[in-house]
Amino acid sequence: MVQPTPAEAAAPPIETASRxxxxxxxxxxxxxxxxxxxxxAGVIGKGLVP
Amino acid sequence: MSGAEIARPVASPIAATGLGRWGWxxxxxxxxxxxxxxxxxxxxxVAKWFPDVNWLKSVEFPIYAILVGxxxxxILGVLGLRERLKVAFRTEFLIKTGLVLLGASIxxxxxxxxxxxxxxxxxxxxSSVFLISWWVGGLLGIDMKVRALLxxxxxxxxxxxxxxxAGAVSARREQLAYVTSLVIxxxxxxxxxxxxxxxxxxxxxxxxxxxxxxxxxxxxxxxAAGTIVGDDALKxxxxxxxxxxxxxxxxxxxxxxxxxxxxxxxxxxxxxxxxLWQRFPKFILGFLAASxxxxxxxxxxxxxxxxxxxxxxxxxxxxxxxFILAFVCIGIEFRPAALREAGARPVAVxxxxxxxxxxxxxxxxxxxxxGFSLA
Numbered sequence: 001m002v003q004p005t006p007a008e009a010a011a012p013p014i015e016t017a018s019r020x021x022x023x024x025x026x027x028x029x030x031x032x033x034x035x036x037x038x039x040x041a042g043v044i045g046k047g048l049v050p
Numbered sequence: 051m052s053g054a055e056i057a058r059p060v061a062s063p064i065a066a067t068g069l070g071r072w073g074w075x076x077x078x079x080x081x082x083x084x085x086x087x088x089x090x091x092x093x094x095x096v097a098k099w100f101p102d103v104n105w106l107k108s109v110e111f112p113i114y115a116i117l118v119g120x121x122x123x124x125i126l127g128v129l130g131l132r133e134r135l136k137v138a139f140r141t142e143f144l145i146k147t148g149l150v151l152l153g154a155s156i157x158x159x160x161x162x163x164x165x166x167x168x169x170x171x172x173x174x175x176x177s178s179v180f181l182i183s184w185w186v187g188g189l190l191g192i193d194m195k196v197r198a199l200l201x202x203x204x205x206x207x208x209x210x211x212x213x214x215x216a217g218a219v220s221a222r223r224e225q226l227a228y229v230t231s232l233v234i235x236x237x238x239x240x241x242x243x244x245x246x247x248x249x250x251x252x253x254x255x256x257x258x259x260x261x262x263x264x265x266x267x268x269x270x271x272x273x274a275a276g277t278i279v280g281d282d283a284l285k286x287x288x289x290x291x292x293x294x295x296x297x298x299x300x301x302x303x304x305x306x307x308x309x310x311x312x313x314x315x316x317x318x319x320x321x322x323x324x325x326l327w328q329r330f331p332k333f334i335l336g337f338l339a340a341s342x343x344x345x346x347x348x349x350x351x352x353x354x355x356x357x358x359x360x361x362x363x364x365x366x367x368x369x370x371x372x373f374i375l376a377f378v379c380i381g382i383e384f385r386p387a388a389l390r391e392a393g394a395r396p397v398a399v400x401x402x403x404x405x406x407x408x409x410x411x412x413x414x415x416x417x418x419x420x421g422f423s424l425a
Contacts, residue, residue: 024140024142024143024146025146025331025332025333026332027143027147028142028143028146028147028149028150028333028336029146029150029332029333029335029336029339030336031147031150032146032147032148032149032150032151032153032333032336032340033150033336033339033340033343035147035151035364035368036150036151036154036340036343036344036364039360039361039363039364039368040343040344040347040360040361040364042360044363044364044368045363046359046363046367049363049367049368049371050090
């Protein structure tokens with residue numbers, strides 16, 4: 001771990017992982033707020049959530 | 051994004067099977083929902099099946115969810131299907147959506163009152179634990195970038211912080227994989243140990259929540275442990291953890307600057323403040339917006355109790371479903387073999403920093419939250 005192999009050293013740095021985490025943040029925000037809006041609008045009632 | 055996803059990137063296994071991309075995605079989603087349904091069923095019925103076993107009545111759904119996930123993960127591992135069926139196992143997405151929904155069940159005034167002590171606790175904890183981890187990592191001869199990842203993970207918010215730190219210091223994928231595996235390995239026992247310790251130490255729900263939120267690394271594990279202690283503890287734990295999450299951007303920018311200017315000494319490099327926004331965990335905005343909307347909805351209603359019942363469908367009923375699915379994913383993604391792969395020294399750094407975090411967080415939670423009331 002301290003001494004990376006040549007193959008490890010040549011591996012690309014993390015780019016896509018952090019981008020995906022950021023996108024998941026927005027997605028979670030949108031999904032959560034849409035669900036709250038649907039509940040407050042009466043579209044999703046207590047009977048719909050088991 | 052789950053740690054295991056990052057930890058075990060593979061060349062697309064889908065091409066090697068007959069189901070196709072969407073087929074595996076659908077199978078993965080169906081499996082996760084089925085496991086979630088099983089957890090709900092167990093949570094409702096196990097205590098009824100054994101009415102004489104009193105302790106079963108206090109077993110909360112996170113425990114069933116993690117156990118079901120562990121068993122499912124072991125079976126999928128034996129069948130060689132874990133990688134192929136992981137598409138829907140989005141721990142971070144599920145937990146963050148659950149936290150946005152949880153925001154609806156917390157009055158905005160409570161968040162505003164808790165913000166002061168939560169920020170103070172986070173600043174002291176993050177800086178102390180980060181420096182302890184960085185120092186111990188240096189003593190044990192750990193690579194600078196791995197030290198940065200380990201320190202960010204243990205002091206801020208686990209996998210998300212490790213990802214942010216990896217971007218800041220340009221770490222390699224396998225370095226992030228080691229650290230995220232460690233985070234998950236340490237998080238799982240803490241979900242059970244810390245609520246037990248809080249009960250043993252007879253902490254109030256608020257102090258227990260602040261301790262859990264300040265100490266446990268991953269947001270998912272904080273949520274699970276907070277749920278086991280109770281609703282009040284969960285609310286404070288979520289506020290404290292969200293505050294720590296919000297500071298991730300600041301640490302990422304400082305790390306970027308340190309590596310650019312001190313470690314790699316890049317000529318003419320600049321670190322923009324735009325990185326702060328880029329690293330800011332956006333779901334916290336959703337958490338605050340949910341709280342504001344629900345507070346306004348209840349305050350403006352002619353019958354606040356009826357309005358509160360409507361809000362509870364989102365803030366409690368739906369939220370519990372997202373948490374169940376997230377906790378199942380935690381169990382599925384648990385891979386004890388990762389400890390062996392990571393090696394002894396990073397494990398030692400993580401363990402020492404975790405103990406320091408545990409003690410410091412307890413002191414700070416007791417000092418800052420003892421007089422706090424959720425009412």
